[in-house]
Amino acid sequence: MRFEEFVSARLAALMRYAVLLSGEREYARDIVQEVLARAMLKWHRIGAMEEPYGYVRRMVTNEFLSLLRRRRRVVTVPLEWAGEQRLTVEARPEADDEMWQVLGTLPRQQRAVIVLRYYEGLTDPEIAEVLRCRPATVRAYASRALSALRVELAPAGERKEVLS
Amino acid sequence: MNTLEELRLTLERHAGGPEDSVGIAQGAEVRAGSIRRRRRVAGSAVAAVLVVAAAVGVPVAVGRKSSEPPPASVVKPHYRDASQLSVAMVAGSQFVLTNRGGDGVGQFATIRNVGDIRSPRPGEAGLNGGAELLAYNPGEYDPARLKQGEQVTVAGHPAWFSTALTFTASNVVPEGVYPAVGWEESSGVWVLVYTSDDGWWGHEAEKKAELSEVAGDVRLPGVQDVGTPVQFGWVPQGLPVSYVSIRDLPGIDPDARIGFGKSVYPTMQDLASGWALSVTATPDTNRDWPTVKADLGAPETIGGRNVWYVPRPSPLNSSGSPTGADLVVETGNCLVYLSVPERDVIGEQDLKRMATEMTVGSCTDAKGWKPPVKG
Numbered sequence: 001m002r003f004e005e006f007v008s009a010r011l012a013a014l015m016r017y018a019v020l021l022s023g024e025r026e027y028a029r030d031i032v033q034e035v036l037a038r039a040m041l042k043w044h045r046i047g048a049m050e051e052p053y054g055y056v057r058r059m060v061t062n063e064f065l066s067l068l069r070r071r072r073r074v075v076t077v078p079l080e081w082a083g084e085q086r087l088t089v090e091a092r093p094e095a096d097d098e099m100w101q102v103l104g105t106l107p108r109q110q111r112a113v114i115v116l117r118y119y120e121g122l123t124d125p126e127i128a129e130v131l132r133c134r135p136a137t138v139r140a141y142a143s144r145a146l147s148a149l150r151v152e153l154a155p156a157g158e159r160k161e162v163l164s
Numbered sequence: 165m166n167t168l169e170e171l172r173l174t175l176e177r178h179a180g181g182p183e184d185s186v187g188i189a190q191g192a193e194v195r196a197g198s199i200r201r202r203r204r205v206a207g208s209a210v211a212a213v214l215v216v217a218a219a220v221g222v223p224v225a226v227g228r229k230s231s232e233p234p235p236a237s238v239v240k241p242h243y244r245d246a247s248q249l250s251v252a253m254v255a256g257s258q259f260v261l262t263n264r265g266g267d268g269v270g271q272f273a274t275i276r277n278v279g280d281i282r283s284p285r286p287g288e289a290g291l292n293g294g295a296e297l298l299a300y301n302p303g304e305y306d307p308a309r310l311k312q313g314e315q316v317t318v319a320g321h322p323a324w325f326s327t328a329l330t331f332t333a334s335n336v337v338p339e340g341v342y343p344a345v346g347w348e349e350s351s352g353v354w355v356l357v358y359t360s361d362d363g364w365w366g367h368e369a370e371k372k373a374e375l376s377e378v379a380g381d382v383r384l385p386g387v388q389d390v391g392t393p394v395q396f397g398w399v400p401q402g403l404p405v406s407y408v409s410i411r412d413l414p415g416i417d418p419d420a421r422i423g424f425g426k427s428v429y430p431t432m433q434d435l436a437s438g439w440a441l442s443v444t445a446t447p448d449t450n451r452d453w454p455t456v457k458a459d460l461g462a463p464e465t466i467g468g469r470n471v472w473y474v475p476r477p478s479p480l481n482s483s484g485s486p487t488g489a490d491l492v493v494e495t496g497n498c499l500v501y502l503s504v505p506e507r508d509v510i511g512e513q514d515l516k517r518m519a520t521e522m523t524v525g526s527c528t529d530a531k532g533w534k535p536p537v538k539g
Contacts, residue, residue, distance in 0.1 A: 007189045015188065016179035025184050029191075036192035037199060065452075066480070099166055099174045107455040118168070119175040133459065141455075151166045 001052060003043040007036065010053050014060060020115045021064045023104045035059045057120070058130050065108050065131075102149050110145035113138055194340075198332070240303030243351060244271075244387040247405040247536060250353075251299050257381035259294055262416060265390075265409030267423070270300040272409075275357070275378055281415070295359045295378045296331075302352030310346045310356070316372065319380040323347035325372045331358060343368060345375040349384050357382065391533030392420040393445045394500055397521035399424055400514040403440055405536050412530035419446040419527070422536045441510055443536070444501045447527040453499065456480065460492070466519050470494040473512050491515040498527035 011032070018028035039046055039056050046052050103111060109131065116122045116130060124142075128135045244250060246268045253259050253275070260281070264273040276294040283289060313326030327343045344358035357379040364371045390408045407423030425440030460480075463470035474480050475489045485505035489512070493500040502518055504510040525532050 007192075011185045011189060012180075012182055015185045019180035019184060020175055020178060023178075025180060028180060029184065029188055032185075033188050033191045033195060036188065037195035040192060040196040041199060097174055097177070099171065100178050103174070108452045109455050109459075114171070115175065118172050119179065137459070146171075149166060149171060151168055151171050 001047050003040050003047060006043075006047065006052055006056075010056070011036075013053070014056065017057060017115065017120065018060050018064070020119055021061070021108075021112060023100075023111075031060055031063045035063050054130075061112055061116075061130050065112065099149055106145050106148060110141045110148075113141040114145050114149075117142060240301070241352065243301045243353060245405075247390050247408055248387040249390050249408070250384045250387040251297060251355075252383050252385060254381045254383050258292070259378055259381050260413055262413050263409065263411045265407070265421075266299075267407040267427075268301075269304050270298060270353075272299075273297040275382075292374045292377055293359075295357045295375055297382065298331075298356045298358075299384065300354045300356075305354040305356075307346065307348065307354055310344070310354075314372075316345065316376060318345060318347055318376055319382075321347055323376075323379065325375070327364075327368055329356070329358070331360075343371045343375060345372070345379045347379070351384065353384060355379070355382060355384070389535045391530065392422060392536045393418070393498055393525045393527050393530075393533055394420070394422075394443060395523045395525075395534040395536060395538055396443075396518055397523075397538045398517055399537060400441060400510045400518065401425075406439060407442075408536065410530075410533075412533065414530075417447050417449070417528075418530045419444070420533075420536075421445075438505070440504065440506075442503045444503070445498050445524075445527060448494065448497055448499045449528075457494070463494070464516075466493075466516060467522075469519070471516065471519055473515065475507060489515070491519060493519050493522070493524075495524045496526065498524050500524065 014032050014035075015028060018032045019025055022028045022031060035056060039059060046055055049055055103114065106114070112131060113127055116127045117124070122130070124135045124138045127138045131138065244266075246266060249264055249266055249271055251261065251264060251271050251273050253261060258278055259275050260278055261273045262276045262281070264271065266272060273296070274294070275297055277291045279289060279291045280293060307324075309329060310324045310326050313324040313328065316323050316325050323345055324347070325343070325345050328341065329344050329346075330341050331344075340360060342358045342360050343364050344356045346354060346356040348354050357375050359371060359375060390410060391412070392408065392410060403424035405422060406425060406427060407421075409421040410419070412418050412420075420443075422443040423439035424442065427438040460472045460474065463472050465471065470493070472492045473489065474492065477486050478490070480490050480492065480501075487507060488503065488505040489507040491502040491512075493502070500519075500522070502515045504515070523534075525534065
């Protein structure tokens, strides 16, 4: 698969994923752009993989989780408050969604687990591979996050699935 | 209580829409080009160092790419060391320096309007938002292209306004051609004040006025040693400080980054990297730290502080050199990262000795910060 084909097919999905991870569109754009730039430079290897999306998604996750990267993101005001951006955000009535707000307060690893599990649909072993940790750690992150989100795990069938 | 279905729906609703992806592919292409150029510069610089060093047997400074090519032959009087800064805003200005730093070539700064910083909706009041700043040490900047622009007056001295200067990427600005106001100080320092605002095309007069207003408040009263929350009594191989970047404005989480030794990448911007050793000090208020800390395992104790030595690749540093390592020190209200790109060159014992001979001030209040290396 050529890089352009990958971007055409997968950019929107990567962006949705990054927005859910970061909770902030501009930050998500920053992450995805940086990752795609680095992926482009070694596309001869990534493009030959069976699942390039999985690899690039892992790059996005790592970029989001990297503690040292976060320091580079200067927390200052933008030069201009983009009118279009403001309208986009404010036009979404669910911006005050309580669960979304709580998601934003979760530690990043926990948030990543929630997004990978319930949005991307990955299994715990797959998430463990993305996060370079053990499946048991993934389950622990998920348990803590679901508790903070006050997600009721009943019915029993689903509780087993979540906490197994 | 909520249900899993509600969680899934929340995620679906808040995932970005197609409009969020606009321009990312193009931006990635530009960024990839920038990375390629950095690598080329790094490669040619390393080759030049090896060739010249072999020929004359002395260390040679690595070249850099600035926003404009340097003059062919100039005298470069000493103005400041890399660990000294001189850029400031005039007292009473509506603008402040939210981030500042420099290397052996010059200084950089982010200038923002106090009104925006205090506002919950920055920019909404229509204030002059500020600009970015570069200040080249004497002899480090060729003003020929700038002087092809329009001559203006800033704070009573001659200056030029240009819309044809190319700027490399920084922490807050992508690579691009941006409007700038520039002038020469009596010290020989060339100062460029520029903005990356995309909307400047067709609004040159407005941008010129805004940049001139910012530039009019910039002063370089004299060089001062920069203060950082950490001070080292020992540095491996006696590496000199070659780069500093600090945020010491009250009200914004302060932090500092220090580069030691020569960088093989272009610097004089807040995305600089590539030193033989770098140090980052940040407040420990990051809510992810407890989780990351748990994953790092039991710490060692050095000088009463918790310390973790983490070879890469690791969750601490996903984009750094995979042959590098980070030493994390938890101390007071600071997290201090000592990072090396080659752990075979500067190893675990070196970093631990640095940590042993390190004093740490506050990471929530910049008052009392000291020079990064004990004099």
